[in-house]
Amino acid sequence: MQVGLTHYLVLSALLFCLGLYAMLSRRNAVAILMGIELMLNAANINLVAFNKYVAPTALNGQVFALVVITLAACEAGVGLALVMAAYRNLETVHVDEINIMKW
Amino acid sequence: MGELAAFIILSAITLVSAVVVVTSGNIVRSALSLVPTFLGVTGFYILLQAEFVAGIQVLIYAGAITVLILFVIMLTEGGTGLRVPQINEQVPMSILASAALALLLISVFIRAPWPTAKEALPQYTASGIGEALLTNLVLVFEVTSLVLLVALMGAIIIARREH
Amino acid sequence: MNWGLEIAKAVGLAVVMFTFLAVVAAMFGVLLERKIGGWIQSRLGPKHVGPQGLLQTIADTVKLLQKEHITPRAADVVIFNTAPLIVAVAGLMDWIVIPFGPTLIVRDLNIGVLFFAAMASLTVVGILAGGFASNNKYSLLGGLRSASQMISYELPMAAAFIAVAMQAGTLSTVGIVNAQAQRGWFVLWQFPAFVIFLIAATAEVNRVPFDLPEAESELVAGYFSEYTGMRFALFQLGEYAEMFGMAAMATTLFLGGWLGPLLPPVIWFLLKMYLIVFFLMWMRWTYPRLRLDHLLNLSWKLLLPAGLIWILITGFVITFF
Numbered sequence: 168m169q170v171g172l173t174h175y176l177v178l179s180a181l182l183f184c185l186g187l188y189a190m191l192s193r194r195n196a197v198a199i200l201m202g203i204e205l206m207l208n209a210a211n212i213n214l215v216a217f218n219k220y221v222a223p224t225a226l227n228g229q230v231f232a233l234v235v236i237t238l239a240a241c242e243a244g245v246g247l248a249l250v251m252a253a254y255r256n257l258e259t260v261h262v263d264e265i266n267i268m269k270w
Numbered sequence: 271m272g273e274l275a276a277f278i279i280l281s282a283i284t285l286v287s288a289v290v291v292v293t294s295g296n297i298v299r300s301a302l303s304l305v306p307t308f309l310g311v312t313g314f315y316i317l318l319q320a321e322f323v324a325g326i327q328v329l330i331y332a333g334a335i336t337v338l339i340l341f342v343i344m345l346t347e348g349g350t351g352l353r354v355p356q357i358n359e360q361v362p363m364s365i366l367a368s369a370a371l372a373l374l375l376i377s378v379f380i381r382a383p384w385p386t387a388k389e390a391l392p393q394y395t396a397s398g399i400g401e402a403l404l405t406n407l408v409l410v411f412e413v414t415s416l417v418l419l420v421a422l423m424g425a426i427i428i429a430r431r432e433h
Numbered sequence: 434m435n436w437g438l439e440i441a442k443a444v445g446l447a448v449v450m451f452t453f454l455a456v457v458a459a460m461f462g463v464l465l466e467r468k469i470g471g472w473i474q475s476r477l478g479p480k481h482v483g484p485q486g487l488l489q490t491i492a493d494t495v496k497l498l499q500k501e502h503i504t505p506r507a508a509d510v511v512i513f514n515t516a517p518l519i520v521a522v523a524g525l526m527d528w529i530v531i532p533f534g535p536t537l538i539v540r541d542l543n544i545g546v547l548f549f550a551a552m553a554s555l556t557v558v559g560i561l562a563g564g565f566a567s568n569n570k571y572s573l574l575g576g577l578r579s580a581s582q583m584i585s586y587e588l589p590m591a592a593a594f595i596a597v598a599m600q601a602g603t604l605s606t607v608g609i610v611n612a613q614a615q616r617g618w619f620v621l622w623q624f625p626a627f628v629i630f631l632i633a634a635t636a637e638v639n640r641v642p643f644d645l646p647e648a649e650s651e652l653v654a655g656y657f658s659e660y661t662g663m664r665f666a667l668f669q670l671g672e673y674a675e676m677f678g679m680a681a682m683a684t685t686l687f688l689g690g691w692l693g694p695l696l697p698p699v700i701w702f703l704l705k706m707y708l709i710v711f712f713l714m715w716m717r718w719t720y721p722r723l724r725l726d727h728l729l730n731l732s733w734k735l736l737l738p739a740g741l742i743w744i745l746i747t748g749f750v751i752t753f754f
Contacts, residue, residue, distance in 0.1 A: 170277045172384050175314065178281050180375035182288055184368040189292035191364035197343055198297060201304060204335065205288055208311050211323075219318045221384060223391045226398045229320050230407055233399065236323075236330055237414050241421030243335050247342040248429035254346040255431070263358050272436025302512060302562055305519075305555075325547035333554030333587075337580055340561045344577065394543055396604055 175216035183209035194261040196250045200243060207239045276317060284310030301339050308332040322396040446539045451525050458677040459670045460490035466714055473718040500662035505568050508659070512566035517660065517667035519559030524671035526552045527678040532607050534691050534698040545606040546594050549682055550587070553637055556675065557583045563668070564656035576656040578725055579639060585732040586636040586643075592740025593630035596623055596747045597686045606682075610690035618689040625743045627687045629736055634679035635713060636732070638672055642720040643728055680709040 182205055189202025211232045218228020254260050287306040294300035308331040315324035392398045403411045464479070464487065471478030479489040504513060530545035532538040542548050557580045564576015597619055598604050601612035613619055620627050636643040657668050684690060684705040691698030723731070 168274065170273050170317070172386065173380055174277060175318070176379040177376050178284070178314075180372055180379060181285060183375070184372035185285070185288045185292050187371060188364050188368040191367065192358060192361045193292070194358045195297055197339060197346070198300065201291055201301065201339060204304070204331070205291065205307065208308070208331070211327075212311060212314055215315055215318050215320045215323060218320070219391060220386055223387055223389050225406075226392070226395060226402050227407075229323050229395060229399055230402055230410065232320070232323050233326060234410060234414050236326060237418065240330055240335055241417055243338060244425040245421050245428065247338055248425040251342055251345060251429050260346045272440075275436075296509070298565060299509070299512065302558070305558055321542070321544050322547070325544045325551050328551035329547065329554055333551060333557065334584065337557050337561060337584055340558070340565070341577070341580070344561075344565060344573065396544055396547075 172216055172220040175212055179209040179212040179216070182206075182212070194263055196253070196260045196262050197247070199262065200246050200250070203246075204239060204243065207235060211235050273317060276313070280310050280313040280317070283307075284314075297343055298340070301336065301343055304336050304339070305332050308336070319391050320395055322399055443540065447529070450528055450539055454525060454528060454674050454677070455670060458674045459666075460494070462673045462677060462710070463493065463669075464490045465710070466717075469711065469714045470718045473715065494666065497662055497666045502663070503659070503661050505659050508568040509566045512562050513659075514664070516559050516563030516566060517657075517664045517671070519562065520556050520671035521667045521674070522671075523552050523555040523559065524673075524675035524678065526555075527675065528681070530606050531678065531681045532610060532685060532690055533702050535607070537699065538607060541605055541607045543603070543605045543608075546598055546604045546609070546682075546686075549606075549678075550591055550594060553590070553675065553679075554584070554587055556637075556671065559671075560656055563660070567656070567659035569659055572656050572658050575658070579656055582639070582643060582725075582728055582732075583637055585729055586633045586736075589629050589732060589736035589740045590633035590637065592737065592744055593623075593626040593633065594686070596626040596740070596744050599744070599747050599751060606685050606690075609686055610692065613689045614692055618687065618692075620687040620689075623687065623743075623747070625739065626747075627683070629740050629743070630683060630687070631709075631712075632736060633732075634676075634683065635716065636728070638676040638679060640676065640713060641717040642723050644722060676713065677706070677710060680713065681706050683709050 186202040186205030186209065189205065190199050193199055193202065214228045214232045214235070218226065218232075222228065250260055253265065257265055259265065284307055287303045287310065290303040291300045291307060294303065308327060312324045312327045312332070315321070315327060467489070468478035482488045482492045504510060527549050529539045530542055530548050532541070560583070561576050561580045564572045564574075564579070567573070597609060600619065600622060601609040603609065603612070609619075616622070657665060660668060681702075684702060688705045688709075690705075691702045693701035
């Protein structure tokens with residue numbers, strides 16, 4: 168049988184839910200950011216799959232995926248800078264230990 | 271037939287590596303297992319005839335974001351390699367939530383009647399993307415570069431050591 | 434399309450190409466390095482093994498193969514063993530898009546130059562993993578320094594690629610050489626990009642003057658201190674294959690690839706590639722090593738702005754002339 172649109176959509180749904188599980192259940196802040204990267208990759212697969220199967224004349228899906236990759240890089244950069252600054256001041260990267268607002 | 275075989279192999283690589291990323295107890299191992307995940311996603315882009323996006327994915331995700339994550343792990347306490355418990359007390363609820371969302375999404379995706387188009391993609395998508403970015407979508411291009419500039423400055427300022 | 438045939442062809446070509454590289458790049462390249470280093474330093478290189486020392490690398494390989502395979506006790510075994518594989522494979526994958534002749538290329542991808550840059554940036558992950566998994570603070574420091582150097586120098590390299598691709602109008606390596614056939618070699622038109630690319634390529638493969646991460650006198654061989662025997666050989670293979678790959682890409686992009694009057698195209702390509710390899714080795718034995726902050730300043734404050742300004746100038750010239 169041919170590989171159709173639904174194959175890619177099911178795969179990206181599974182990848183998205185794995186990323187969601189990482190985001191909800193891990194303690195290390197960097198691991199949460201890794202889960203976010205998995206979710207963004209799943210969304211990108213969806214965009215490019217829709218571009219090929221539903222709207223192939225304009226390359227909007229692929230341009231959107233490129234923009235999402237760029238923004239994911241920015242967000243990873245700023246997020247990891249925040250994790251490093253938090254580690255320097257609070258001396259922990261485990262998010263369940265960062266539970267007081269006033270230092 | 272070949273495409274189906276490639277799809278199955280790539281999805282096995284991607285999903286197994288993603289499971290290692292989200293469940294490994296050693297954070298360096300889970301960060302390094304992001305690389306096969308991203309390479310699997312690159313394979314999917316190549317199957318979907320988006321070769322420029324595939325090249326950018328390897329260059330940025332597997333080459334730069336993974337390195338950034340590894341750097342931050344080594345500069346914060348994960349670099350000692352100690353075996354601290356990496357999961358918090360929300361594990362049963364999060365398994366339930368992710369499984370429920372997965373079931374919902376998959377059932378919607380399988381049942382929805384997607385309008386499949388008959389045309390084919392242009393042969394060289396790299397030049398097509400370049401033209402689209404500089405004619406129809408030039409505003410997207412400019413705003414993205416502005417966001418990159420702001421993120422660059424912000425990350426440098428936040429991560430600086432206070433003197 | 435016939436998938437079985439395509440896969441067989443791709444695998445066969447890859448095996449041929451990688452074996453040829455493993456023989457030429459690692460073996461002949463190491464010998465060439467020692468001989469050229471000897472001549473520059475007014476001494477003879479290796480002379481005993483074989484006529485004029487030509488079989489020296491075979492002796493070296495046999496020596497490395499029969500060394501004991503040591504894993505540090507508290508090291509992470511899986512990561513320790515896969516790190517040299519990542520470096521070697523990424524260094525060899527670059528060669529898929531290098532054109533030795535008009536049709537002598539493993540696969541003429543239409544994103545050829547982007548694929549080359551992507552494979553060069555995969556090497557960094559292997560080096561970081563190797564540095565961390567050795568459970569040794571010198572290896573970790575060497576790995577972090579090497580990774581920060583390599584990612585800093587990817588940007589000027591990409592700027593040089595963009596300038597050449599803008600002038601040639603295509604990202605495919607065969608297309609770039611054909612564009613040079615019409616207009617003249619890009620070393621004349623894009624000389625600043627050539628200089629930027631050579632400096633960035635030297636830094637990408639961790640060679641002197643940018644080899645602080647593997648400095649023998651300071652960091653005890655940096656990120657591969659704990660590797661012995663075959664794994665060390667794999668790291669070296671990856672680095673030499675990548676150095677030859679950067680030289681091959683420099684000839685493709687700037688020196689006209691296989692173009693030349695009388696001899697067959699492959700001979701011209703190999704001559705130009707060995708010219709650049711000789712230049713890289715000459716630089717190794719001439720310059721002292723740069724300190725880490727000088728190295729990073731050179732990339733971020735000099736090469737990257739120069740590359741961006743050159744892209745701007747190229748854009749202007751292409752649009753208005």
